[in-house]
Amino acid sequence: MSKLNHIVILTGAGISAESGIDTFRSEGGLWEQYPIEQVATPEGFAADPALVHNFYNMRRAALKTVKPNAAHIALAKLEKGLHARGGSLTIITQNVDNLHEQGGAENVIHMHGILTSLLCQFCGHRWESHEDTSPNDSCIACQRRSGPRPDIVWFGEMPYELDRIDQVMSQADLFVSIGTSGAVYPAAGLVSEARRRGTKTLELNLEESQGSYLFDESRLGKAGDIVPKWVAEVLAA
Ligand code: APR
DSSP, X not given: OOOOOEEEEEEOGGGTGGGTOOOSSSTTOHHHHSOHHHHSSHHHHHHOHHHHHHHHHHHHHHHTTOOOOHHHHHHHHHHHHHHHTTOEEEEEEOOOSOHHHHTTOOSEEETTXXXXXXXXXXXXXXXXXXXXXXXXXXXXXXXXXXXXXXXXXXTTSOOSOHHHHHHHHHTOXXXXXXXXXXOSTTGGGHHHHHHHXXXXXXXXXXXXXXXXXXXXXXXXXXXXXXHHHHHHHHHHX
C-alpha cells in the first residue's frame, strides 16, 4: 500500500455495533423497533414531541453505559500516527453517539448531529446536554418553552457541515467507508465523489453494502477485527 497521508473515513452504525449500540437496518435494528416517520422526521416531532424526546432520551442514556471498541480506538491511533508524519485524518460519522471522541479521535464531523447536543427550534441556539429532555423544557438562550429539540438531522433535513465535507474530500488520498449500509444520501454518495476525484477507495464492513461495487477494495469482517489490522498496515507503510 503506497504511503497515504490524507485519509477521510466515513463511519456508520456498524462501527459502534460491537460497543452494544443497535444498528438501524440489521436484524432487529432500530428501524424495526421504531417507525422512522414517528421518531426521525420533523413531522413526527411536531405530531408527538414527547415520544420523540423519549426516543432520544433512551438513546442518550444508553451512551452512558457503552464504551468505544477496538475500531474506535484504532482510528484515534491512526489520527495521531498520520499527524506525526505530516498527514491528517478526518472522520465523517453518520453516528450520533460520541464513541469516536470517547475513543480519542479529535477531528470528527457529525453530519447527522449528536445525542449530546440540543438545538432550539425557535432561535437556533445549540448547547451541550447529557440529560433527559421534554417538551416542557425551555431554551437556555431565548427561554422559549418547548424550544429544545434533539440536535439530530432527521429525514428530510439537510445534513450538517456539507461544505467542510466537500473540502476534506477534495484533499483526500484515500476514502474509507466503515460500518455503513450505503442506504442514506448524501453519505452514501461520498464514494462516487471520491472516484470522480481519482481518490482511492476502501470499504471495511461486516457484509456487502449497497455500494460495495463502487470501492477499489472491500474487506468483510467485524470492525473490531479488521479496522485495527488495516490501521496497522497504514502506519507501517
Ligand atoms: N462491524 C462492521 N460492520 C458492521 C458490524 C460490525 N460489527 N455490524 C453491522 N455492520 C454493518 C452492517 O452490515 C451494515 O452494512 O454496518 C452497517 C449498518 O447499516 P445501517 O444499520 O443501515 O446503519 P447506517 O449505514 O449507519 O445508517 C445510515 O441511516 O437511519 C439513518 O441517520 C441514520 O445515520 C443513519 C443512516
